[in-house]
Amino acid sequence: MLAVTAVIQVDDLHKSYGATRAVDGVSFQVERGEIFGILGPNGAGKTTSVECLQGLRHPDSGTLRILGLDPAHDVREVKRRIGSQLQESALPDRIKVWEALELFASAVPGASDWEGLLDDWGLTAKRNATYASLSGGQKQRLLVALSLVNSPEIVFLDEMTTGMDPLARRVAWGLIERIRDRGATVILVTHFMDEAERLCDRIAVVSSGKVVALGSPEELRREHGGATLVRFSAKIGDGGFLKKIKDVTAVRIDGESVEIEGTGAVAVSVAAALAAKGLAPVDFEVARASLEDVYLLLTGDTGDGSDESPVEEAP
Numbered sequence: 001m002l003a004v005t006a007v008i009q010v011d012d013l014h015k016s017y018g019a020t021r022a023v024d025g026v027s028f029q030v031e032r033g034e035i036f037g038i039l040g041p042n043g044a045g046k047t048t049s050v051e052c053l054q055g056l057r058h059p060d061s062g063t064l065r066i067l068g069l070d071p072a073h074d075v076r077e078v079k080r081r082i083g084s085q086l087q088e089s090a091l092p093d094r095i096k097v098w099e100a101l102e103l104f105a106s107a108v109p110g111a112s113d114w115e116g117l118l119d120d121w122g123l124t125a126k127r128n129a130t131y132a133s134l135s136g137g138q139k140q141r142l143l144v145a146l147s148l149v150n151s152p153e154i155v156f157l158d159e160m161t162t163g164m165d166p167l168a169r170r171v172a173w174g175l176i177e178r179i180r181d182r183g184a185t186v187i188l189v190t191h192f193m194d195e196a197e198r199l200c201d202r203i204a205v206v207s208s209g210k211v212v213a214l215g216s217p218e219e220l221r222r223e224h225g226g227a228t229l230v231r232f233s234a235k236i237g238d239g240g241f242l243k244k245i246k247d248v249t250a251v252r253i254d255g256e257s258v259e260i261e262g263t264g265a266v267a268v269s270v271a272a273a274l275a276a277k278g279l280a281p282v283d284f285e286v287a288r289a290s291l292e293d294v295y296l297l298l299t300g301d302t303g304d305g306s307d308e309s310p311v312e313e314a315p
């Protein structure tokens, strides 16, 4: 059943460019107030999907609803109520930072106080600088700030932190959480697993134009990350008392080295069982699949760009 709080609904979206099937049957919905992540390899169809949602591209087929509106028809209304991070090339080189903010604010009745955005995004000192003179990360911060001028109900951020230094990224994360805490919904396309893990309430993993997994970071790890491994050194005999634990699926013993495979809260159960026997191994360690492990497993991404067509070299 469709939740009444869904602000975005995508059903069986298809979009091709010539022979390239960029989006090949994508479906998901986003609840109000979520930070919804979209992860996937280069060319997976992430940008195409979010551009269709914003009414910037026309889908070949499928149903899209954003704030109850059809982005292909209610273009102005959608534009008024969403914010979108612009592409790097979208601003003229000579425009000054304050002029860009002023320009964007003047186009929106009741626009938010852009002076506050200067401060939030660490651009106060660059107020009078031209766009061309900004560093890559500063440009990026300005483009995000501009997407917030109309106090949007939904913000689309496509690779928001690319080019930002580590501190700027952390600051940006805090600001994104603030946007969400004020009740807005955030769609975050990113290649950074730490960013997705920290920020996203739910994530859609997209590969070759399809959603291959959807859930909270924790759900993705649990459902697709395989077993939890617990390792420690202790004399445990044949380990019979550990094999009896519900979440334990395997016990491997090699002298004093023990490796336990299990599910759920297996590490806690094993630790408790050891403690009950007066055992407290100092090298007790727990290994779980990271979001990156899960991502690589799901997308088969070898990192060599093999999903792209080979580029022919000039003779």
Ligand SMILES: Nc1ncnc2c1ncn2[C@@H]1O[C@H](COP(=O)(O)OP(=O)(O)OP(=O)(O)O)[C@@H](O)[C@H]1O
Residues within 6 Å of the ligand: 017, 020, 021, 022, 040, 041, 042, 043, 044, 045, 046, 047, 048, 049
């Ligand atoms: N304007 C276009 N004309 C032709 N093909 C396009 C166009 N835009 C995207 N494509 C192709 O569609 C596919 C999906 O591209 P898209 O930009 O949606 O991917 P993405 O998931 O955003 O990738 P990235 O992580 O690299 O940003 C790619 O194969 C791409 O080459």
Ligand SMILES: [Mg+2]
Residues within 6 Å of the ligand: 046, 047, 048, 158
């Ligand atoms: Mg993209």
